[in-house]
Amino acid sequence: MAAHLHHFFPRNVSFSYEALRTAGYANYGGGDLGEVISICSRIPSGDEDSWMKEWRMAGDRACAAASKSLAAKNKVSSREAYLRASNYYRTAEFYRREHPEDDEVVLSLSNQSWASFVSAMKLMPYAFEEIKIPYEETTLPGYILSPGKTNEPCPTIVFNGGFDSIKEEAWFAIAAPALERGFNVVAFDGPGQGEALRAQRLVFRPDWENVLTPVIDYVVTRPEVSPEKVFLFGWSMGGYLAARAMTSEHRLAAAVLDDGVLDFSSAFNEQMPAVARQMLHRHWDYPIQQGVGMLMSISTGVRWAMLNGRWAFGADTVPDLLRKVQDYTLVGITDKITTPVLVLDAPDDHMLKGQPKALFDALKCEKVFVDITELEGGSTHCHMGAFSRLHQVIFDYLMPLI
Structure with missing residues (x-):
């Protein structure tokens, strides 16, 4: 297992990885490395109550800093502080899982994470809109971000999160670098994820084509979207969900699976x-x-x-x-995927090790396989802490397609 996975909490892989996840978002404003190290130094390894309290206090400090900067007409620092707050609040509630559906702390911290994120986005030099995507008898919550303030059609990346990611993380995972390169980004919480789980009590379903197809139906109607240049980004368990959806959803120009998953079980x-x-x-x-x-x-x-x-x-x-x-497996149905795919692999993945290669070998479509190594600092699940290298690989693949 990658040595740097143990860096923050040497005796607790889960704490160490989640700290690396939070620190890794520093590339795009989600944290300051020194601050993350300082926070972690005050948390006893495995102490979930201390974890929540320290990260929540960090979120509160960042929120207060954001308000102070906004009052000083310093919008750039304000949005940066709101981004840190959003990430820290998300991290704070991560281990509150005894009875999360009835836990006021979970809902409060989640609301603070969402609100901080929206406050940050409203201060960005990009077009930003909160959206509701029609889905069965209800809607799915989401965001659309565009590089310009006009409705000129652009290539678009749809962010499909995973087992515990939230739509706000799309900013760090793909949106910030995508906007710099001229892409729109649509992020949504599907059943089992983020706001859809917490506020609507929607839970995961294996037939993800019934989730993603309504999302794509919505996306292609947007005036800022170029319908023939819609790309899908499946993140973590989203590597399974996105691939499963593509067994019947064939309107996508290409997809990136970070990381690939043949059998989530x-x-x-x-x-x-x-x-x-x-x-x-x-x-x-x-x-x-x-x-x-x-x-x-x-x-x-x-x-x-x-x-x-x-x-x-x-x-x-x-x-x-x-x-x-x-039920969350693609075994026997990968031949139905016809969309070109970039499959990413993290050789030291502590959750889904070996799954990207298994999926890649089973795919019959046009496909590319890239592993990001420990030497590059990106061998852990979803390449946390190595996002510059990750996004170089992703956009080297996508840019020639637009």
Whole structure:
């Protein structure tokens, strides 16, 4: 495993990775590295209450700084501080997963993260709009950002997040560099994600084509969008969701999967011995609940994954979750994907190791494979902390297509 994954919290991979995630957004204003190091120095390894309190205080400080700068007519510093606040509040609520659907702290911190983000975007030199995308009997929340203030049609990237990402993270993951290069960006929270989960109680579904196709239906009607130049960016579990959607959604010019995922259930299955998988199939739930419960009591990462999964997938129990995730696989249907695809790989991924190559080998469409290595600092899940290199790879692939 990459040495720098242990940098912030040497004895806790989950804490260390999430700290790296927050620090990695510094490229596009989501943090100051010195500030992140200072915050982490005050958090005992594995102490989830301290984690929430320290990151929340950092968000509060950033919000106060944003207000002060705005009063001084310093809009640039204000938007930078709001971006840090948004990221810090998101980080603060990350481990609050015991009963998140009824946790006022989760909803409060999430609201603060969203509000700070919108405040930052309104101070950007880009066109920004909060949008509602028609979806079944309701709507999905989203944003559209455009490089200019005109409605001249531009190439557009649609951000499809993952297991725990929120639409506001699109700014750091793809939107900021995309806008600099002349792309519009549309970001949305689908079922199981961000605001759609927290405010609307919508949970994940494996047939993601029924989520993404309404999004694309909406996107191609926008006057600032060039309909024949719509690209899809699938991030983390979004590497599965985006690919699944492309088995029937064929209007996209190309897609980037960061990282590729053939079978999302592998992230859970590989934590279980073969005998546990047999028990799961036979609905012997009690021993599975007990065994996973033991793992959850000693591993921050396992506990968070199971609790977040129960919430986001609408599962009543851990065994119920483990059965639900089995449906999130592309095995046997990858030949239906016809869109050109860039598959990215993180060789030291601590959640989905090996999945990008498995997907790439199964694809029959036009395809490119790139791994970003430990030498480049980008070998962890979604290449956290190496975004300049990541975006070089992505836009070297996309720019010739526009």
